Amino acid sequence: MTDFFQxxxxxxxxxxxxxxxxxxxxxLWQAAGTINFAQxxxxxxxxxAMLIGxxxxxxxxxxxxVAVAISVLVLGAGFKRLVVDPMRGSGVVAVVVATLGLSIxxxxxxxxxxxxxxxxxPSVFSEEVFKLAGVTISYSDVGALVFAGLMVLGLxxxxxxxxxxxxxxxxxxxxFAAEALGINVKRMILYTFGINAILVAxxxxxxxxxxxxxxxxxxxxxxxxxxxxxxxxFNNSRGALLGxxxxxxxxxxxxxxxxxxxxxxxxxxxxxxxxxxxxxxxxGTPQERKV
Amino acid sequence: xxxxxxxxxxxxxxxxxxxVLPTMLKTxxxxxxTLWLVYIIAAFGLNLTVGYAGLKSLCHAGFMGIGAYxxxxxxxxxxxxxxxxxxxIVLCFAFGLLIGFPALRVQLHYLGFATLGFNLLLxxxxxxxxxxxxxxxxxxxxxxxxxxxxxxxxxxxFYYVVLALxxxxxxxxxxxxxxPWGRAFAALRDNPIRAESTGVNITAYTLMSFAIGAAYxxxxxxxxxxxxxxxxxxxxxxxxxxxxxxxVVVGGSGRFYGxxxxxxxxxxxxxxxRFAKDWYLAVFGFAVVVxxxxxxxxxxxxxxxxxxxxxxxxxxxxxxxxx
Numbered sequence: 001m002t003d004f005f006q007x008x009x010x011x012x013x014x015x016x017x018x019x020x021x022x023x024x025x026x027x028l029w030q031a032a033g034t035i036n037f038a039q040x041x042x043x044x045x046x047x048x049a050m051l052i053g054x055x056x057x058x059x060x061x062x063x064x065x066v067a068v069a070i071s072v073l074v075l076g077a078g079f080k081r082l083v084v085d086p087m088r089g090s091g092v093v094a095v096v097v098a099t100l101g102l103s104i105x106x107x108x109x110x111x112x113x114x115x116x117x118x119x120x121x122p123s124v125f126s127e128e129v130f131k132l133a134g135v136t137i138s139y140s141d142v143g144a145l146v147f148a149g150l151m152v153l154g155l156x157x158x159x160x161x162x163x164x165x166x167x168x169x170x171x172x173x174x175x176f177a178a179e180a181l182g183i184n185v186k187r188m189i190l191y192t193f194g195i196n197a198i199l200v201a202x203x204x205x206x207x208x209x210x211x212x213x214x215x216x217x218x219x220x221x222x223x224x225x226x227x228x229x230x231x232x233x234f235n236n237s238r239g240a241l242l243g244x245x246x247x248x249x250x251x252x253x254x255x256x257x258x259x260x261x262x263x264x265x266x267x268x269x270x271x272x273x274x275x276x277x278x279x280x281x282x283x284g285t286p287q288e289r290k291v
Numbered sequence: 292x293x294x295x296x297x298x299x300x301x302x303x304x305x306x307x308x309x310x311v312l313p314t315m316l317k318t319x320x321x322x323x324x325t326l327w328l329v330y331i332i333a334a335f336g337l338n339l340t341v342g343y344a345g346l347k348s349l350c351h352a353g354f355m356g357i358g359a360y361x362x363x364x365x366x367x368x369x370x371x372x373x374x375x376x377x378x379x380i381v382l383c384f385a386f387g388l389l390i391g392f393p394a395l396r397v398q399l400h401y402l403g404f405a406t407l408g409f410n411l412l413l414x415x416x417x418x419x420x421x422x423x424x425x426x427x428x429x430x431x432x433x434x435x436x437x438x439x440x441x442x443x444x445x446x447x448x449f450y451y452v453v454l455a456l457x458x459x460x461x462x463x464x465x466x467x468x469x470x471p472w473g474r475a476f477a478a479l480r481d482n483p484i485r486a487e488s489t490g491v492n493i494t495a496y497t498l499m500s501f502a503i504g505a506a507y508x509x510x511x512x513x514x515x516x517x518x519x520x521x522x523x524x525x526x527x528x529x530x531x532x533x534x535x536x537x538x539v540v541v542g543g544s545g546r547f548y549g550x551x552x553x554x555x556x557x558x559x560x561x562x563x564x565r566f567a568k569d570w571y572l573a574v575f576g577f578a579v580v581v582x583x584x585x586x587x588x589x590x591x592x593x594x595x596x597x598x599x600x601x602x603x604x605x606x607x608x609x610x611x612x613x614x
Contacts, residue, residue, distance in 0.1 A: 035400060086584045096347060096400065097540050098583040100533050105576020107530070112569030219529050223411060226404045261419040268408030272393045275401060 005135045007252045013141035014210075015248020016148035021203045021225035022232070022240035023152065024196035029234060030172035031192040034084055035096050038103040039200070040222020046071045046204040047213045048110055051119055060122055068201045076197030080190060103218070111215040118212035124205060144206045151202055152241055155195065159237070168192060220264060227267040231274045233284025242282060246270065306458065313450050322518075323563060325450045328457045329514050330558045334542075334550030335464050336507020337535055342545035343468065344500035345480030347403040350390070350410035351535040354383045354505045356417060356527025358512020363430045363522055364423060372436030376513040383509030387502030395497050402501070410529050417524035429523030433516050443517075453514055460510060465547065467503075476500050480545070534558060534572075537579050543589030552590055 021043055028034045036042070046067040053063030083102065087094050125143030129136050159165040170178040171188040179185050203221070211217045228247050232239025247267045255263035280286050313321050333355055340348045358379040365375035386409075394405035417424045424430065435443045443449045467473050475496050478486040487493050516522050534557050542553025557575065561568045582589075586596055 037403075083580055083584075090583070090587055092400065093345075093347070094583045094587050096403065097537070098580045100349075101537055101576045101579025101583065103576070104530070104533055104537065105573050105580065108569045108572035108576060112567075112573055116569075216530070219411070223404075223407055227408065230401065230404060262412070262415055265408070265412040265415055268405070268412055271408060272405065275396070276393050279396065 002134045002136075003256070004253075006137070007256050008249060009135070009137055009145075010141045011249035011252035012245055013144040013148075013248070014207075014252065015228075015245035016145055016152070016241075017203055017206045017244075018221070018224045018228045018248055019241045019244025020148055020151055020199045020206075021221060022228035022244050023155065023237060024199035024203075025225050026229045026234060026237055026240045027172075027192050028196050029229075030237070031168065032080075032084060032189050033092060033095075035092060035099070036196075037096060037099040037222070038106060038218075039225050040218025040220070041103050041106040042071075042075050042196070042200040042218070043204045043207070043221050044110065044213075044215065044218040045075065045106065046201040047121065047208040047217070048114060050204065050208075051121065051213055054122065060124065064201070064205055067204070068198055071197040071201040072194050074197075075200060076194040077190065079197075080193040084193075103222075107215050107218070114215070116215060118214040118217075121208040121213050123209040140209070147202070147206060151199070155199075156237075164188075164191065224267050227271040230281055231267075231271055233281030236281070236283045236285070239281050239283035309454055310451075313447060318446060321446045321450055323559060325446070325453050325518055326515075326562065327554060327559050328450075328453045329511050329518060330538075330554040331551055332457055332460045332514070333508045333511035334535065334539055334554045335460055336504040336511075338504075338539050338544060338547075338550045339464060339467070339476070339507070340501050340504030341536060341539050342543075342549065343473065343476040343480060344497055346395075346497060346501055347400055347536065348406050348501060348504060349403050349529070349532050349536060350406035350413070351504070351508050352527045352529075352531035353406075353410035353413040354386065354508035355512035355515060356413060356522075356524070357383050357386060358509035359516040359522050359527070360417065360424055360430070360512075361509075362513040363433050363516045366433060366436075366516075367430065372513075372517065373438075376510065379513040380506045380509040383512075384502045384506040387505030388498060391498045391501040395494055395501070407529060407532075410527075410532050414524055414528055417527065424524075427523065429521060430516075431521045433520050433522065435517040435520075449518065453518070456510070456514065460507065464507075468547070472496075472499075477545075531558075537575075541579060541582065541589055543591030546589065546591045549589055549591055556590075 021039060024042075025036060025039050028036050049067040049070055050060070050063045053066050054060060058066065083098055084095065087098060123140050124147075125140040127138070127140060129138045131137070157165075159169055167178070167183045168188045168191060170181065170183055171185050172192075175185055178188075207221060208217070211221065224244075224247055228243035229240050230243070231246060232241065232243030247270060250270060251263050251266035254266045274282065278284070309324075313324055316324065333351060337348060337351045340346050361379040361382055362372065362375045365378060366372055390405055390409045391402065394402040418427055420426075421428075435449050437443060438452060441448070443452055468476075475486070475491050478489070478491055479493060479496055479500075483493055512527075515526075538553035538557030539550055540553070541556055542549030542551065561571050561575075564571050586592065588596060
């Protein structure tokens with residue numbers, strides 16, 4: 001039974017990291033209708049930015065701050081201005097294909113320009129463990145959980161308690177009505193891209209110690225983020241959180257009790273099962289089709 | 292698509308060129324040419340799924356892997372290539388139905404995520420089930436088949452068999468597209484709700500177009516295994532699946548010859564430029580982004596896009612005079 005609790009806790013910790021990438025993914029979809037297939041690569045890039053910073057002699061926290069700043073500039077504003085904005089009006093499919101191209105481009109660029117090997121990445125939290133009621137818990141799990149929890153909580157506060165946040169939600173729900181109410185839609189969408197850029201940088205900081213920094217690390221993380229977002233409900237930002245934690249916990253349990261080799265397939269099975277029963281995700285509300 | 296005389300003449304010329312040219316090529320050139328044909332077969336199938344039915348499928352390399360492994364395993368067990376290939380095709384078709392069904396019930400772009408996950412699962416299977424797939428070492432010494440007692444071990448005879456199958460696969464696709472089925476596929480892509488209201492069963496047709504696309508990948512995989520004589524998981528990963536999709540789009544999705552051009556750009560050139568493969572792919576990936584902004588219809592749509600652009604400009608310049 002103690003094994004079970006250990007798996008549960010580390011599963012929740014990993015899951016809350018998936019949830020952050022999933023949350024950013026959902027926010028982009030809601031606010032700008034952008035399905036970002038390069039979300040995994042958006043996590044990989046800050047990881048390499050931090051590695052380069054550390055190699056240049058910066059302490060980890062400073063490298064992280066620099067990576068966040070670069071991320072907001074490049075993966076937030078740059079991505080919006082250079083990729084998403086010019087394709088306004090050409091439909092979801094064109095953006096999907098463009099982000100797929102971006103995904104291949106970024107992966108190959110890092111592979112060719114930096115390295116094809118996996119690189120170890122320093123952990124923010126100590127690797128030591130402590131015991132609580134017989135259950136062994138690692139500080140890094142607790143750290144990830146607290147960090148991710150604070151991020152998500154902070155974001156919820158921002159979205160629900162501030163005027164800017166409420167304006168962002170209004171844009172996500174109905175762009176036209178928001179514009180008619182005098183909300184600066186463009187600015188709100190830009191903020192959303194910025195928030196996604198911060199979320200992916202934090203995800204990179206927390207997940208890279210376990211995944212190692214590698215050019216294709218985004219394949220797996222991106223996929224978990226998509227699945228988490230859909231499992232929880234694509235049009236609900238709390239859904240991403242639920243989906244992420246579910247994926248993290250179940251794949252941990254399946255890895256321990258069923259088979260470790262197919263751990264990464266759990267998210268797919270869960271996804272297929274959920275959309276068979278609840279097509280809009282666990283917390284999602286049905287969407288109307290537009291002619 | 293009715294064939295004009297010019298079209299027929301060009302097609303005949305291309306086939307003659309593809310018949311005569313290889314006799315002048317060295318081993319590596321011939322290998323690349325055969326590989327190109329194999330990719331064209333797979334891309335024909337994906338073009339049906341993506342270009343004509345409008346679905347985003349991201350596990351085409353995985354389906355090719357199913358085809359390749361099925362043929363390799365069955366041939367190692369003593370089954371003839373000509374028997375193993377239909378099995379591979381049917382297996383891919385069945386997997387297509389299995390994966391497509393839950394995703395397509397919901398939303399078209401859910402298929403993208405489902406197929407991506409399926410490809411990941413396939414890679415885990417190819418790597419982990421060593422008893423069946425040889426794990427990361429793969430399956431070696433896959434023999435090339437015989438045809439009517441005539442050995443195809445040589446590169447040239449095998450090339451001709453692949454060429455013949457490519458032409459047959461292309462003709463079958465052209466036939467399918469001209470049938471009411473093909474028109475239903477196009478109707479689905481252009482306006483699913485309207486198609487449904489005129490009596491097209493959306494789920495059944497989208498599912499079929501996806502499964503038939505998968506079957507084409509199965510055939511390509513079945514030819515891939517004896518062509519390279521050795522298979523391992525790497526060529527069937529997510530990266531190549533993304534490339535498959537992009538090559539259909541780059542060539543011009545929904546255009547019959549799009550895959551022919553696209554597979555040369557996205558899969559053949561990187562293979563040829565091995566030493567600079569990653570840089571090439573980096574440039575290619577970013578080029579796709581630029582292309583989706585300026586030329587979303589693909590390279591084969593250059594003419595129309597340009598004409599449309601000129602027409603718009605003419606309208607603009609004509610307007611002040613009219614006023």
